Amino acid sequence: MNTEFDPKNYRSDLKPVWCPGCGDYSVIAAIARALANLKIRQENVAFISGIGCSSRIAAYASTYGFHGIHGRALPLASGVKVARPDLTVLAAGGDGDGFSIGGNHFLHACRRNVDMTYIVMDNSVYGMTKGQASPTSEADWCGSKLTPEGPSIPPIQPLEVALAAQASYVSRAFTGDLAELTRQIEEAISHKGFSLVHVLSPCVTYRPEQRGYKDRVHQEWTPTSNRAEAFQRLLEDDGFATGTLFVDPRPPYTPMTAAPASMAEIEADFAI
Amino acid sequence: MAKTCFSLALTGSGGAGVMTAGQILLDAAARSGLYGLMVRSLGPQIRGGESAAILRIGTAPVSSLGDTCSVLVAVDWGNIERFADEIPLDENSLVIADPDQGEVPPVIVAKSPKIAFVPLKALADTVPGGRVNMIALGLAAALAGFDEAVVAEAIQASLGRKSQEVVDISLQTLRAGMGAATAVRSEAPEIADLACGCSAPAPDNGKHRRWLLSGNAATGLGILRGGVRYCAAYPITPATEVLEWLAGALPKVGGALVQAEDELASINMVVGGSFAGIPSMTATSGPGLSLMVETLGLAVAAEIPLVVCNVMRGGPSTGIPTKSEQSDLNIALFGLHGDAPHVVTAATDIRDCLFTGQWSVQLAEAMQTPVIMLTDQAMGQAQAVIEPLEASPQKTERLVPSENTPNYQRYAVTNSGVSPMAIPGMKGCAYTADGLEHSPLGRPSTQARDHQDQLDKRARKIEAHDYGDAWADIDGEGEIALLTFGSLTGVAREAAETLRARGVPVRVIALRLLMPLRTEDLKRALQGVRRVLVIEQNHSRQFLAYLKSTFDFEAEVVSCARPGPVPIRPQEIVTAATSRDMGDTK
Ligand SMILES: Cc1ncc(C[n+]2csc(CCOP(=O)(O)OP(=O)(O)O)c2C)c(N)n1
Ligand code: SF4
Numbered sequence: 001m002n003t004e005f006d007p008k009n010y011r012s013d014l015k016p017v018w019c020p021g022c023g024d025y026s027v028i029a030a031i032a033r034a035l036a037n038l039k040i041r042q043e044n045v046a047f048i049s050g051i052g053c054s055s056r057i058a059a060y061a062s063t064y065g066f067h068g069i070h071g072r073a074l075p076l077a078s079g080v081k082v083a084r085p086d087l088t089v090l091a092a093g094g095d096g097d098g099f100s101i102g103g104n105h106f107l108h109a110c111r112r113n114v115d116m117t118y119i120v121m122d123n124s125v126y127g128m129t130k131g132q133a134s135p136t137s138e139a140d141w142c143g144s145k146l147t148p149e150g151p152s153i154p155p156i157q158p159l160e161v162a163l164a165a166q167a168s169y170v171s172r173a174f175t176g177d178l179a180e181l182t183r184q185i186e187e188a189i190s191h192k193g194f195s196l197v198h199v200l201s202p203c204v205t206y207r208p209e210q211r212g213y214k215d216r217v218h219q220e221w222t223p224t225s226n227r228a229e230a231f232q233r234l235l236e237d238d239g240f241a242t243g244t245l246f247v248d249p250r251p252p253y254t255p256m257t258a259a260p261a262s263m264a265e266i267e268a269d270f271a272i
Numbered sequence: 273m274a275k276t277c278f279s280l281a282l283t284g285s286g287g288a289g290v291m292t293a294g295q296i297l298l299d300a301a302a303r304s305g306l307y308g309l310m311v312r313s314l315g316p317q318i319r320g321g322e323s324a325a326i327l328r329i330g331t332a333p334v335s336s337l338g339d340t341c342s343v344l345v346a347v348d349w350g351n352i353e354r355f356a357d358e359i360p361l362d363e364n365s366l367v368i369a370d371p372d373q374g375e376v377p378p379v380i381v382a383k384s385p386k387i388a389f390v391p392l393k394a395l396a397d398t399v400p401g402g403r404v405n406m407i408a409l410g411l412a413a414a415l416a417g418f419d420e421a422v423v424a425e426a427i428q429a430s431l432g433r434k435s436q437e438v439v440d441i442s443l444q445t446l447r448a449g450m451g452a453a454t455a456v457r458s459e460a461p462e463i464a465d466l467a468c469g470c471s472a473p474a475p476d477n478g479k480h481r482r483w484l485l486s487g488n489a490a491t492g493l494g495i496l497r498g499g500v501r502y503c504a505a506y507p508i509t510p511a512t513e514v515l516e517w518l519a520g521a522l523p524k525v526g527g528a529l530v531q532a533e534d535e536l537a538s539i540n541m542v543v544g545g546s547f548a549g550i551p552s553m554t555a556t557s558g559p560g561l562s563l564m565v566e567t568l569g570l571a572v573a574a575e576i577p578l579v580v581c582n583v584m585r586g587g588p589s590t591g592i593p594t595k596s597e598q599s600d601l602n603i604a605l606f607g608l609h610g611d612a613p614h615v616v617t618a619a620t621d622i623r624d625c626l627f628t629g630q631w632s633v634q635l636a637e638a639m640q641t642p643v644i645m646l647t648d649q650a651m652g653q654a655q656a657v658i659e660p661l662e663a664s665p666q667k668t669e670r671l672v673p674s675e676n677t678p679n680y681q682r683y684a685v686t687n688s689g690v691s692p693m694a695i696p697g698m699k700g701c702a703y704t705a706d707g708l709e710h711s712p713l714g715r716p717s718t719q720a721r722d723h724q725d726q727l728d729k730r731a732r733k734i735e736a737h738d739y740g741d742a743w744a745d746i747d748g749e750g751e752i753a754l755l756t757f758g759s760l761t762g763v764a765r766e767a768a769e770t771l772r773a774r775g776v777p778v779r780v781i782a783l784r785l786l787m788p789l790r791t792e793d794l795k796r797a798l799q800g801v802r803r804v805l806v807i808e809q810n811h812s813r814q815f816l817a818y819l820k821s822t823f824d825f826e827a828e829v830v831s832c833a834r835p836g837p838v839p840i841r842p843q844e845i846v847t848a849a850t851s852r853d854m855g856d857t858k
Contacts, residue, residue, distance in 0.1 A: 012704075014715060046548065046696045047704075058704050059716070064696040065704030066547055067716075068540065069570050075504075075537035079544025079552070080696070082530055083502045087548065087696050108533035255530060258523035263663070266521050267493065270483040272302040272429075272657070 005039050007032040012062045018053060021211075023175035023201030024121050028060045030178055031090065031119070034185040035063070045088045048077040050102060052094035052128045054121035054201065063090075071101030074109040074118065081114050082255055088189060089116035096126045099135040099156050106158075109194055110165035115252040117188040117195045120158065121175075123203035123210065131206035143206065159245060160234050162196050163227065168248040169195035170230070172241065174217040175202065180242065187244060193252040200240070216240040223247045277330035278416065279338050281359045282408050284347030285322045289405030292430065294325025295655070296409055299426035300418050301329045302482045302657040309334040309622075311654045314594055315354050322350030326359065329416065333658060335621040335762025339843045341365055343415060344385070345408045347392055348373045352380065357838045361385045366460050368392075368411060386460045395448050402445035410449020411456065420450060483660045487622040487651035488555075491581050492517035494629020495553050499637070499668040500579065501527035502552040504541035506534055506560060509593040510649040511583035514555035535563040539580070543571055546578045547705055549695035551633055551668065553579040558587045558600045561644075565607040568642050572612040572730065574705040575683065575693065577636040577643075577670060581629070584648040584758075586836045595837030596650035598758055599810035604644045605787050605818060611727055613734045615639070616787040618646040620745055620761040622656040628784055630664055631742055637670040639733045640693055646786070648809075650839060651759040676700030681712040685725045689733025734788055743785040746797050750777025752849055753798055753827070756807035757783045757815065760840060764807055767845035776850065789822045801827045805849050811835040 003009070010032035018024050035045060045063035049055035051070035058065035064087075068076050077091035098106055098120045109118065124141070126132040132144045133151040136158065140150040162170050169191040173181040181199065188195035200217065202210035221243030224230055230246040282290040282297075294310050301308040308329040315321035326341070328334050341359050345368045346352065356379040361367065365385040369376055370392040380387075390411065396404040406427075413423045424443055431439050485493075491514050503522060505515035519529045527550075532538035538554045545552035556564065561582045571578055584600045586592030604616045615635050619628035625647060636643040673680055673692035682703040684691040691712075694701035708716040709723050717723070745761070752771070754764040761782035771778045781797050783789075798804065804827045808815040813833045820829070832848040834840055 041699075042702050043697055043699050048544070059706070062702060064694075064702045066544070066574070067704055067706045067708065068543070068574075069566055069707055072536060072540040072567065075532065075540035076544040076547075078530070078537075079502070079504060079541030079546075080548040081544075082528055082541070083545035083550040083552065084548040084696065104533055105537055108537070255528035256519075256523050258520075260526065261524040263497065263525070266496070266524060267483075267660075270485045270489070270493075271481040271660070272299060272484050 005036045007036040010035050010042060010062055012060055014059050016060055017056055019205045021204040022053065023123065023199070023203070024054050024057060026175035026178055026181060027092070027119060027121055027199055027201060028057055030181040030185050031061060033182045034189060037182070037186055038189060040088050044086070045090065046077070046080045047090045047092070048073050048080065049091065050093040050097040052097045052126070054092065054094040054127070055097055057092050071097055072105065073097065074102060074105040077116050078109060078112065078114045081116050082253070090119065090189070091116060092119040092121065094127065094134070095120060095122040095124060095136045095158070096134045099158055103135070107161070107165045110162050110167035110196070113166070113168050113193045113250065113253045115192055115194070117185065117197065119185065119197045119199060121199050121201035122158070123201050123207060124155070125203050125206045127203045127206060157234065158198055160231070163230055163234070163246060167196050167246070168193035168250055170198070170246040171196070171244040172198040172200070174200045174213060174242055176214045176217070177242070180219065184244065191247065193250065213240070217242055219243055221245045225249065277328060277334065277338065278342045279326070279328040279340065280343040280345070280412055281324055281326045281341050282345050282347070282412065283322065283324040283350065283352060283355060284405070285350035288347045289403055290325050290347060290408065291323055293405040293409040294327055296423070296426045296430050297327060297412055298655055298657060299429060299484060300413060300423045302484050303422045303425055304418055306331060306657065307333045307482070308657045309337065309654060311337060311650065313355055313358050315351055322354065324355045324359065333623070334656065336766045336842060337839060338766065339841045343368065343412065345412055346370070346373070347404050347408055349377050352377050356380070360841065368456060388456045388459045390452050390456060395452060396445055398448060399441060399445045401441045402448070403442070406442050406445035407449035407452070410446040411453050413446070414450040414453030415456065420447070481660070482657050484655060484657050485622070486513060486653060486655045487619070487625045487647055488513035488583065488653065489517045490622055490625035491555070491619070491629045491645070491647060491652070492521060494626040495579060495581070495633055496521055496525065497626070497663040498630040498633025499551045500553045500633055501525065502542070502545035502550045503527070503529045504532045504538040504545070504554050505529055506532050506538045506556065508557045508560045510585055510653045511555040511557045511560070511581065513653065514581055514583065535560040536567070539564040539567040542578050543567060543576050546576050547696070549697070551577065551637055553581065553633070555581040555583065557583050557585050558603070559590065561600060561603055561607070565603070568614065569608040569610060569612050570707040571642040572608060572614055573707045573709070575640040575691070575730070576705070577640045579632045579636050579643045579645055581645045581647060583652040584646060592837050594649070596648045596759065596839065597810055597836035598648055598760070598808050599814065599835065600646065601786070601810065601814040601818065604646055611731070613731045614641050614787070615643040615734060615785070616646065617643060617784055618757040618786055619651065620757070620782045620784060621759065622651055622654060623658040623661055624784070625651065626661045627664060634666060634668045635737070637668050639690060639737055640670070641734060646758060648759050672698070673701055682714040683710055683712045683726060685712055685729050688736060689729040689731070739785055739790065743783070743790045743793055744797065745782045745784060746779065748772070748777065748779035750779050751800060751802040752776065752778040753801040753804045754778060754780045754807055754845060754849065755783070755804050755819070757786060760807050760809060763840055763842050764845055767842040767849065770842060770846050771849060778849065789819070791823050794823060798827060803828045803830060803849070805830050805832050805845065807832045807840070807845060809834060809836055809840055
């Protein structure tokens with residue numbers, strides 16, 4: 001057996017801060033498996049995250065990583081990939097990080113289609129700050145002191161937003177199905193362009209009822225590249241359908257190129 | 273400087289083409305072996321509003337607009353009130369006006385200049401397709417004593433890409449304008465005779481050529497020379513031209529520029545590019561810098577080298593986007609939360625944008641720190657004819673470990689404070705960069721020991737760096753010192769010349785390194801000084817407050833400060849330096 005590409009080697013020896021039973025454990029496990037399966041060496045991966053319980057994940061991989069600031073994982077990751085197209089770039093974080101404070105970057109990352117994979121651990125709550133409503137919390141979820149009568153605004157629909165913003169790969173997985181989660185992450189990394197893996201990842205501490213997700217999720221989607229069909233599926237979605245929703249083979253973002261010139265040639269433009 | 277320098281302004285409403293005329297005149301000055309500076313002043317309209325090209329041309333490099341404007345050629349009177357403050361006319365000035373454009377407005381008459389009437393528009397109409405800006409150009413060029421052939425060359429260079437027909441018509445119109453100058457000269461001979469005695473053609477043997485460029489383009493080139501190969505951009509006046517210049521240049525050297533969705537994105541993209549091993553930068557102005565400060569703090573904590581060039585404009589908030597001010601000093605120095613040592617540099621003039629741009633990249637990379645490079649609208653959007661400046665021979669270097677370093681510690685506590693920074697792709701050194709306080713290994717830590725050690729090392733690397741002589745430009749001797757930074761350097765130098773001509777010895781100290789303040793060097797530079805004039809363009813005297821809080825002045829300190837948008841003039845500095853009861857003494 002080739003031990004070099006053993007998932008264990010993709011985990012750092014840092015002990016996660018996560019609560020026992022947190023869905024996020026499955027995500028680091030799936031990422032390690034996916035990278036091992038794809039035989040991508042640790043040093044050729046840059047794993048970028050924001051701030052939140054879920055965003056701690058970057059440091060739990062043995063790859064290069066950047067645990068940045070709240071909401072800005074996507075632009076930081078785009079910067080890495082555009083500057084160094086040879087690297088495999090992963091970004092990850094929570095629903096608050098990605099759809100609230102980082103919401104604008106999410107739209108533009110979908111549009112820009114830089115070749116990288118974005119894994120959102122959605123628990124419909126702000127775990128790190130101890131249980132406030134997130135953009136995917138239900139309007140009548142009354143579990144937070146900040147919004148004791150519920151946020152009273154409808155939750156965002158991340159996959160609909162992603163499709164509308166021209167994301168070229170969109171899937172949804174559940175942390176309770178490690179094999180499917182791993183499969184999606186592998187598929188997303190292999191996809192050339194921006195890929196969104198939306199992961200239902202229970203917060204057992206502030207949303208204990210999410211332990212019940214396992215009874216609600218259903219494997220449903222197989223990939224389509226038909227945008228109308230993908231939207232149709234989302235209109236019928238109960239929030240728990242999983243699988244690969246949409247794949248568009250449009251080419252990834254590349255910056256402008258030009259014929260090479262020496263510094264002297266560039267400077268000559270200023271000479272009178 | 274009186275005899276060797278002259279200044280003039282061309283004004284007109286949108287579409288009149290006075291900016292093109294000004295540009296061609298500056299180009300012709302360069303071709304005539306002269307130097308020059310041109311500032312454009314625009315009204316608030318997005319496109320087509322009135323505009324003014326304000327030029328100063330001389331036999332020596334020009335980095336200030338001076339105190340007076342010798343000649344104003346007004347193609348029409350548009351909204352002249354808007355510029356009246358920026359065009360310092362007096363009884364020695366000559367205004368050339370078109371009688372068909374109505375009365376000379378009271379704001380002009382009030383300054384009692386001599387007024388000569390020339391039917392500019394009617395003259396242009398004598399040439400089929402002729403444009404009035406070429407008449408204005410011809411008048412200005414002839415009064416300045418420029419050779420027609422040299423101006424023709426400049427027209428060819430500027431308009432040649434349109435069509436030969438446009439060039440031919442322009443040349444014909446130019447001649448009509450130059451012809452009209454004779455009559456003007458006879459009306460006001462003493463002013464109209466502007467020539468600097470230097471209409472000799474430029475020594476153009478291919479070896480010695482001058483450059484004509486804006487401060488923003490010079491910053492772009494300086495940054496490129498420093499080795500930046502990645503830029504993320506979000507447009508903002510008056511910084512956009514830095515980004516646009518780099519958008520053209522970076523791909524030619526294998527680099528990349530990306531337009532981001534906002535400044536939160538652009539600065540994080542820059543952090544990402546630099547983390548990935550590519551020297552990276554962005555340029556912005558006050559509102560954009562405000563959005564970037566949280567991430568600049570991240571770059572301090574995670575020790576990511578990068579440069580943000582902040583081209584200052586009038587603030588706060590949207591303020592006066594098209595006009596210059598130096599009021600972002602405080603946010604550049606103190607805008608980051610926590611104890612966040614970083615570097616703030618400032619270019620002293622357009623030519624110096626080349627050096628300071630390159631140096632800022634070198635500092636960022638050597639110390640693995642964000643560097644905020646300050647310029648301002650008066651420098652960034654002005655154009656100058658300069659002596660070319662070669663790239664500094666100093667190399668840009670980032671300390672990296674060797675692959676498979678045993679027990680690699682990204683944030684190792686070193687004597688210099690700088691720790692080897694692994695680059696993704698390097699084997700056996702993978703680490704996670706973090707804005708959380710961390711141990712030397714880069715692991716999140718709340719330990720007092722780690723916090724103290726990391727704070728110390730991050731401060732140490734900035735304090736201990738050898739900045740050499742570049743921290744300031746110093747010239748002259750004397751008991752009076754003019755202490756300033758940015759585009760006021762040129763103004764202070766001109767004031768110093770006036771003072772010296774009056775027998776008052778004075779030294780000028782222009783800081784290029786604002787933070788960390790080189791207090792020992794400054795102390796040496798101020799030896800023997802009895803009076804220090806601190807010169808800055810903002811309302812709350814930010815520079816003065818910073819200096820006083822960081823440095824013990826032995827001399828008397830006097831403030832010379834005023835907000836924008838009207839540029840500070842040399843005469844104001846002369847007055848403040850010599851009058852006993854002006855300004856705010858310590
Ligand atoms: C600029 C800023 N604002 C607020 C915070 C506080 N904060 C930290 S994590 C977080 C929300 C995290 O929620 P989510 O992204 O959903 O991740 P989770 O903890 O649920 O995994 C907030 C508001 C911060 N770190 N930075
Ligand atoms: S608070 Fe919730 S999201 Fe955070 S670690 Fe605990 S279970 Fe996971």
